[in-house]
Amino acid sequence: MRAAIATMIGTKLSHYEITSHLGTGGMGEVYQATDSKLGRRVAIKLLPEAFAKDADRVARFEREARVLASLNHPNIAAIHGIEQSGGRTFLVMELVDGETLAVRIKRGAIPVHEALGIAREIAEGLEAAHEKGIVHRDLKPANVKIGADGKVKILDFGLAKAYAPEPANASLSDSPTMVSMAATDPGIILGTAAYMSPEQAKGRPVDRRSDIFAFGCVLYEMLTGHAAFDGETVGEILAGVLKGEPDWNRLPARTPQNIRRLMGRCLQKEPRQRLHAIADARLELEDRTETPPVAARRHWQWPFIAVLVLAAAVLFGFFYSRPEPAAPLETTQFEIAQTSSVIFSDDFAVSPDGRKLAFIATTGGLPRLWVRSMDSVEPRSLAGTEGAAGTPFWSPDSRFIVFYAQGKLQKIADDGSPAQTLCNATGLSGGFWTHDNKIVFASGTFGSGLFQASVTGGTASALTKLSLGESTHLYPTLLPDGHHFLYSRATLNPGGGIYLGEVDTAPDQQGTRKVLSLSGTSRTAYIAPSGSGAVSADGYLLFVRGSTLTAQPWDNQRQETRGEATPIAERVPTTGLSVSTTGVLVYRMSGLAAEAQLTWFDRKGQVVGTVGEPSVLEIVSPPALSPDGKFVAFARTDQQSQNTDIWLFDFARGVSTKFTSDPNPHLNPVWSPDGSQIAFAALRSGEWGIYRKAFNDLTGNGELLYKSGALPVRPSSWSRDGLLYSAGSPFDIWMLPVNAGAVGSADRKPQPLVHGEFNERGARFSPDGRFYTYTSNLSSKDEIYVQTFNTGSSAHTSTAEGTKISIDGAGAARWSGDSREIFYLSATGVMSVDLSTTPAFQAGAPKLLFKAPPSPLGLYWDVTADGQRFLFAVPVSTQSSAAPYRVVQNWENLLKR
Secondary structure, eight states: OHHHHHHHTTOEETTEEEEEEEEEETTEEEEEEEETTTTEEEEEEEOOHHHHTOHHHHHHHHHHHHHHHTOOOTTBOOEEEEEEETTEEEEEEEOOOSEEHHHHHHTOOOOHHHHHHHHHHHHHHHHHHHHTTOOOSOOOGGGEEEOTTSOEEEOSTTHHHHHSOOOSSGGGTTOOOOOOOOTTSTTOOOOOGGGOOHHHHTTOOOOHHHHHHHHHHHHHHHHHSSOSSOOSSHHHHHHHHHHOOOOGGGSOTTSOHHHHHHHHHHTOSSGGGSOOOHHHHHHHHHTOOOOOOOOOOOGGGHHHHHHHHHHHHHHHHHHHTSOOOOOOOOOEEEEEOOOSSOEEEEEEEEOTTSSEEEEEEEETTEEEEEEEETTOSSOEEOTTOTTOEEEEEEOTTSSEEEEEETTEEEEEETTOOOOEEEEEOSOOBOEEEOTTSEEEEEOOOTTBOEEEEETTOOOOEEOOOOOTTEEEEEEEEEOTTSSEEEEEEEESSSOOEEEEEETTOOGGGSOOEEEEOOTTOOOEEEEOOTTTOOTTSOEEEEEEETTEEEEEEEETTTTEEOSOOEEEESSOOTTOEEEOTTSEEEEEOOOSOOOEEEEEEETTSOEEEEEEEEEEEOTTSOOEEOTTSSEEEEEEEOTTTOOEEEEEEETTTTEEEEOOOSSSOEEEEEEOTTSSEEEEEEEETTEEEEEEEETTOOSSOOEEEEEEETSOEEEEEEETTEEEEEETTTTEEEEEOOSSSOTTSGGGOOEEEEESSSOEEEEEEOTTSSEEEEEEOTTSSOEEEEEEOOTTOOOEETTSOOEEOOOSSOEEEEEOTTSSEEEEEOSSOEEEEEEEOSSSOEEOOOEEEEOOOOOSOTTOEEEOTTSOEEEEEEEOOOHHHHOOEEEEESGGGGGGO
């Protein structure tokens, strides 16, 4: 070996002349060299020959090295490049003069003040790398150099992964690292046992928390002069890493208490309990309480100081001979960022034990249910959950997840076992699983209250009933007594709020007490203090008001809030909030409102064009194509004013024009049969109404046709006989004669067409005016029905059903211009039904045209009169869709700030 090293001195590799040998390691020989092109000194690391002969591993190493070369930080030794010469592959790195931290520690423990300064610079280097997603994997004193100028440099950053062999499968991609001396596989870097994290030693995937564990080991060794985990054999060392504890009594007496706590958090065996961000360690080191040396005292002070020192020694001996109480758990925060291929949604839930996060995300254009363990880096999708939507929730034992897909509520074990159907449903906007195996959930559809069902399956029954002016009930949250729950009662005008309900109580008796005024609050979560472990203990309500995450004390005996509310975090959307009983809080970071692009599809599902620019489209207000197909009317929200207006797009000119302009929400545009007017819903002076304007009137506020008061109203279709709309609680179908009488007169009195206990909406006249379609949940899930329309006929109830033309769940029906075909959306895609009206109405079997584009605006669509082109709102990438999940462990400490 010495002869081989000697022969390298003076040789040239490309334009690098080797001048001296710097060291030997499992990663290869390191030499000092001179770069003749740039006239600088560099370090050359020759790769092991067995490694360099493996083309696949060299290619992989080059990819990793390019990533590592992107690191540019004063506390990280730079990688200048990777080159080949004379059949040898070598790295060119920054040459750092000075000694390694390992050499410095061999002379003894480093003084506290100096050690903390070194640790702070190490933390700064790690922080810069972690922000780029790069993990060191082999941090140890030998990989830290202290330059002649005192500057700290981390060496070999990320090279443990770069040197590792290509894994056989993804689960081994971050396998633990130790130096292998096997003759068959020399020089493979697998790390250093004394600084490995427990998960690394077990061969599990690693992330930045493994670096944090190694950082704790290095800091301990600097302060004590001893390794945190030592032994005579590798096996003894690994045993200490996995189950042992450092000898805390070795720490110098002057070690600040916050630094003791910091090392304890860094060296937690369980990654979930470990410090999650090295930036938090840096902040602790910057705020350290170590006092700098003071000037010498005058001679007469020394006797007095000696007495104080003696007294302090006695007290120190007394207190430090007693067991130190366990330090309170500190708050740690980290983000779960989405990748370019996995697009997060606002629908997620943390498990009751705080160890896992379930969420809906889209990959390859298809939404699925995913699970991410808090001690893992990569999430995993659950097979059999394709098409999942809505906000899922967990079983009390954190084993099962309830989710919605394909018109059904289902449960699935987080280990990926096959899903089981629980009941039919039209959606899922949160819920809970009781300890006696019942589920309470919100469908999230307009006109729907809460439902309850058994976890063994069956039919869901109503648990709450909408009151006058309410549009839906959402996000039920179970309270510690297992009987009471909170839920949101939403309206489309000021009001609503968070109410208290009771499981197994009649719908008419629910929600007798309001807990929180709505005022921007749409959902809440309950948490008992994680340290108590008692479900009967008083806790806090967490809720988002405006964009501020807030906590307010909750009295479990009186079932009401008490005390003052405390802000926890800013820029938190009301749509994303989940919390465990163990003190783990998860919320979605706020960004811009999600935008969508109106896009044309043909009957085969191929994109054939786009309409206008991407914008924030109102989900409850579908676009409306004009009868001649030359324009489309749609509702979109301005991100500055947050006001929703009706816009028109001219296909021939390619221009968008604002149709309504007064500062009120405007929704649901509907064209008159001749295309000369547009009707729409608007909330003005606290009351909803239906208005109409001439198509070419871009300035006026429109003529009031009907005022519904606090009840939301949704116009949907216009024929020569009148205007169809949905209103009520639950929604019913009504017809408004618009061409007779004055507003409020008997001639313009609305006529009910379909009413009853079920939810009917989205009615559409056939172009010939003889029939109308509508959506109803009569069969426990939404389906499309057709009724004959006769002028002056009396209304029928929901149970006097029309002809059901859909199967297995449907919504948003549209007619072809010749009244011979109906289109609707199902979980499968865009469906078509052929019709015959002579001698009597007959409907053919539904057939699939194409898979509808995945979109949270699923019912936001229309079709041309010839039935050849379909207009959908397709989401586009925005800041909101890229916003990460924020995880806060031991969140209660935020109340003390």
